[in-house]
Amino acid sequence: MRTANRSCLTMILMIITVCMTFISFHLYQKEKSRQQLTQMIQPVTAKISPLISTTLNIEKIATKDSTITTEEKSTKNENLFVKYSSDDYLRSLLRKQSNSLGQVIVTIIGGDSYSLFAWDWYERMLEISNDTNNCHCFVIAMDEIAVILALKQNIPVYYSTFSFNHQMQWINTIEVRQHSLYRVGHAKFDTPAKIVQMGYSVIISEMDVFWRKNLLDYLKQPLDIYDLQISHHYGSHPRVNIGLFFVQSTNASILFFSYIAEFWIRYGKSGFLSDQRVLDALLNNYDRLDKTYLKAMKPISSLLFNWTTHDFGNHYSHLMTDGSAFVLFNQAAKYGIRSKKFYGEIKPKFFTVTIENINMSINLRNLLIRSLLILQHTKLQNRTFIFPAFSSNLTTIPITYQLDIKKFLLYWSEERIRLPEFLLLEKIRSLPITTLPYSSKKTYEDVNGILNFTLESIPIDLPAPSSQFEVHIRDSLLWCSPPRQDGTWCFHHPRDFGATMEILFACRGDPYPPCANKTEKNEQFLQRPYEKQ
Numbered sequence: 413m414r415t416a417n418r419s420c421l422t423m424i425l426m427i428i429t430v431c432m433t434f435i436s437f438h439l440y441q442k443e444k445s446r447q448q449l450t451q452m453i454q455p456v457t458a459k460i461s462p463l464i465s466t467t468l469n470i471e472k473i474a475t476k477d478s479t480i481t482t483e484e485k486s487t488k489n490e491n492l493f494v495k496y497s498s499d500d501y502l503r504s505l506l507r508k509q510s511n512s513l514g515q516v517i518v519t520i521i522g523g524d525s526y527s528l529f530a531w532d533w534y535e536r537m538l539e540i541s542n543d544t545n546n547c548h549c550f551v552i553a554m555d556e557i558a559v560i561l562a563l564k565q566n567i568p569v570y571y572s573t574f575s576f577n578h579q580m581q582w583i584n585t586i587e588v589r590q591h592s593l594y595r596v597g598h599a600k601f602d603t604p605a606k607i608v609q610m611g612y613s614v615i616i617s618e619m620d621v622f623w624r625k626n627l628l629d630y631l632k633q634p635l636d637i638y639d640l641q642i643s644h645h646y647g648s649h650p651r652v653n654i655g656l657f658f659v660q661s662t663n664a665s666i667l668f669f670s671y672i673a674e675f676w677i678r679y680g681k682s683g684f685l686s687d688q689r690v691l692d693a694l695l696n697n698y699d700r701l702d703k704t705y706l707k708a709m710k711p712i713s714s715l716l717f718n719w720t721t722h723d724f725g726n727h728y729s730h731l732m733t734d735g736s737a738f739v740l741f742n743q744a745a746k747y748g749i750r751s752k753k754f755y756g757e758i759k760p761k762f763f764t765v766t767i768e769n770i771n772m773s774i775n776l777r778n779l780l781i782r783s784l785l786i787l788q789h790t791k792l793q794n795r796t797f798i799f800p801a802f803s804s805n806l807t808t809i810p811i812t813y814q815l816d817i818k819k820f821l822l823y824w825s826e827e828r829i830r831l832p833e834f835l836l837l838e839k840i841r842s843l844p845i846t847t848l849p850y851s852s853k854k855t856y857e858d859v860n861g862i863l864n865f866t867l868e869s870i871p872i873d874l875p876a877p878s879s880q881f882e883v884h885i886r887d888s889l890l891w892c893s894p895p896r897q898d899g900t901w902c903f904h905h906p907r908d909f910g911a912t913m914e915i916l917f918a919c920r921g922d923p924y925p926p927c928a929n930k931t932e933k934n935e936q937f938l939q940r941p942y943e944k945q
C-alpha cells in the first residue's frame with residue numbers, strides 16, 4: 413500500500429516537471445522573438461515618433477475642441493432669460509456697473525415702444541457720467557422683448573420677472589400677465605429691494621425723466637442720514653413722485669423695500685393699484701390703503717425708515733406724457749434734451765432725399781425707401797437715414813399720419829433713423845446741408861453734416877443685401893392711404909389686421925377679391941424693377 417502511494421506521487425512530480433519545462437521553453441522562445449522584433453523596428457520608430465507625437469497632440473486638441481463645442485451647445489440650449497433674471501447675474505452686474513460709492517443708476521423699459529429708445533437713455537447717461545468708460549447704469553427689462561432689444565443695443569440689462577411660485581399663487585392669472593402697470597410696480601419695488609440687500613444703493617429714474625447733470629452729485633447730505641430720497645410734484649399735489657427716487661442701502665431700507673415688494677406681489681395686481689399711491693401710503697405720507705389689505709398683510713412701522721422729498725438740484729426735466737414713447741421722445745427732441753448722438757453732435761453724418769412731389773404713389777415711395785435702406789446698409793453704413801417727408805406741411809400731415817412708424821422702427825432701429833421733423837429742430841439748423849447727385853463710386857466719408865441726394869440719382873433697381881433684407885422691407889413699409897385726417901397715428905397692427913394681411917400677400921395674377929383689381933392698397937410693389945425677369 414505504501415509502495416503504491418509512493419509510485420503515484422512520483423508520477424505526479426514527473427508530470428509537473430515536464431509541464432514546467434515546456435512552459436519555460438515557450439517563454440524563452442517568445443522573449444527571443446520579441447527582442448528580434450524590437451531590433452528590427454527601432455530604426456523605423458525613431459523616424460515616425462515625431463508623427464506619433466503630433467497625432468497625439470491633434471487628438472488632444474480635437475478632444476478639447478469637442479469639449480468647448482459641447483459647452484457652447486449647452487449654453488445655447490440654456491434659457492438665458494433665467495440667467496438675466498438671476499440674483500447671481502444681478503450681483504455681477506452691480507459689481508461691474510456701480511460707482512466707487514456702490515451706487516448705480518437704473519431705468520425701466522418694457523414692450524416694443526420704450527425699449528426702442530433705450531439706446532438714447534444709455535447715451536445720455538454716458539454723457540453725464542463722471543467716468544468716461546462707464547455710465548454706472550443699466551436698464552431693468554419688464555419682459556423678454558425688452559431684454560432682447562436691450563441686448564441688441566449693447567445696453568447692460570437685468571430682467572425683472574416673476575418666479576414660478578409667485579405666479580402659481582395668482583388668482584387672476586390671465587389679467588395679471590396683461591397688466592403692464594403691475595409689472596412696472598414690480599420692477600420698481602422688487603429690484604431695488606434686491607439691490608439694497610446686496611449692499612448697493614440705487615437711483616431709479618423713469619424713461620420720461622431727462623437728466624441735465626448727474627443727479628448722484630446732488631443728493632442730500634450727509635448721505636447716510638436718509639434711507640430714501642424721492643422727488644415730489646412741486647405743489648401740484650401732495651403725493652411723492654415715484655418717477656425719480658434714490659434708495660441708500662441701510663438696514664431700514666432693506667426691511668422697508670422687502671416689505672413693499674412683497675406687498676406689491678400679493679396685492680398690486682388685484683385692484684389695479686397705483687404703484688405711486690401704494691408707496692405714498694406705506695410711507696404714511698398722504699394716501700391711505702384700505703384696511704382690507706392691511707389686515708391681510710400687517711404693515712411695518714415706518715418710524716425707523718428715514719425718508720425725505722428732494723428736488724435733486726432741479727437738474728432734470730420730467731415730461732410726464734400720456735404714456736406714448738413716440739410722443740415723449742418727439743417732445744424731448746424739440747426741447748433739445750435727447751442725446752448728443754441723436755442730434756449728430758458727436759458724429760454729424762446724415763443723408764436724405766428731398767421729395768417735391770407730395771402725391772408720389774405708394775409704389776414709388778416704397779421703391780425709393782427700399783433703395784435708401786439698401787444704401788444705408790451697404791454704401792453709407794456710417795450715416796443715419798433721415799426719412800423723407802412726403803408732405804409740404806409736416807404740421808398738418810406729419811409722417812406719423814402717413815406711415816406706420818412704430819412698425820418701421822421695429823425693423824430699422826430708431827438709433828439709425830430720423831423722422832422728417834428732425835430737420836426742423838433748432839439744434840439741427842447749424843448742420844451743413846450738401847445737395848448733390850448720388851454716385852456709387854464715392855464714399856462721402858469726407859462730407860460732414862447732411863447729404864441731400866437728388867431724387868433722380870437714386871437707383872431703384874438695387875439688389876438687396878439678402879433675401880431676408882427684402883422680407884424686412886416688405887414687412888416694415890405699411891402706409892395709410894389716404895393719410896389719417898383725424899389726428900391719430902397710422903397703425904396697422906392689431907387693429908387693422910385684415911388690411912395688413914391684404915397688403916402682405918401677393919396679389920399679382922389673383923382673380924379673386926381682394927386682389928381682383930390690383931391697387932396700392934392691396935399690394936406694396938406694383939412694379940419691381942429690382943427683380944430679374
